[in-house]
Amino acid sequence: MQIDPFQVLADPTRRRIIAALRGGEQQVGDVVEKAGVRQSGVSRHLRILSESGFVTMRPLGQKRLYALRSEPFREVDAWLTEYRTLWVARLDRFGMALEKRQQKARQSTKRKNQA
Amino acid sequence: MSKDMRRADTKIVIERSYRANLKDVWSLWTTKDGFESWWGPQGFRADVHEIDPRVGGILRYDMVADTAEMIAAMKQMGEPASTAIRSRFSEVKAHSRLVLTSMIDFLPGVDPYESNIAVDFFAEGDHVRMRVALDPMHSDEFTKMSVAGFTSQLTKLDQRFV
Numbered sequence: 001m002q003i004d005p006f007q008v009l010a011d012p013t014r015r016r017i018i019a020a021l022r023g024g025e026q027q028v029g030d031v032v033e034k035a036g037v038r039q040s041g042v043s044r045h046l047r048i049l050s051e052s053g054f055v056t057m058r059p060l061g062q063k064r065l066y067a068l069r070s071e072p073f074r075e076v077d078a079w080l081t082e083y084r085t086l087w088v089a090r091l092d093r094f095g096m097a098l099e100k101r102q103q104k105a106r107q108s109t110k111r112k113n114q115a
Numbered sequence: 116m117s118k119d120m121r122r123a124d125t126k127i128v129i130e131r132s133y134r135a136n137l138k139d140v141w142s143l144w145t146t147k148d149g150f151e152s153w154w155g156p157q158g159f160r161a162d163v164h165e166i167d168p169r170v171g172g173i174l175r176y177d178m179v180a181d182t183a184e185m186i187a188a189m190k191q192m193g194e195p196a197s198t199a200i201r202s203r204f205s206e207v208k209a210h211s212r213l214v215l216t217s218m219i220d221f222l223p224g225v226d227p228y229e230s231n232i233a234v235d236f237f238a239e240g241d242h243v244r245m246r247v248a249l250d251p252m253h254s255d256e257f258t259k260m261s262v263a264g265f266t267s268q269l270t271k272l273d274q275r276f277v
Binding site for chain 1 (some may be wrong): 129131133135139142149152153155156247249
């Protein structure tokens, strides 16, 4: 099953790791220091982030360098835009429904006053 | 899923101001005909079976494909044209704040979790400002649509009609 990017981002530790990688490629040790998370935790979360496509790893000699990939972030962004669009349209309809309701109320008041 | 993963602390917040009174704005969220008059979403209508705006009260409705295009789209995807949705009012402060909570328990491989739509109402002169805070992706009807894979189609429809 494809890993849901929102589930990946829902974890605060993973968000801290992502924030630590914003400055560019880093080794695990640097991520541990910046994110303030134990090495075992960082390794586990880096694995999840790699599997879900948020992070890539390239070996350089003895080192393993981790970096962010932009694609899943774009996907999340597109998703949020879509969700927002749905709600913007929904609240437009809310406004129209409200207007109709008020018109109806005005008409019934008018009728009552005329009666 | 760990407990942390269930907590979505990123919210989408949308604010609108309507020239109206609090009572009318409130009733669009808390009465059958009010809720049905706007909820949609585009291409769908909501048939409300139960709406009980008290703390712990239930909101139960069917989201029914309501346009020829949407009915065709649902059929093409092998999805039913009607989906039953159940939420509860987890916070209710008349004319001031309400929170609708849904249980997301239909995603394969994902433990059930709750999601919220929180709405605050502010009277400002002859207007009402309404602030809607959403757990992104976590409203049940939208998640369902997303699982069914037709949200982009929905967006297109929305753009056509707006």
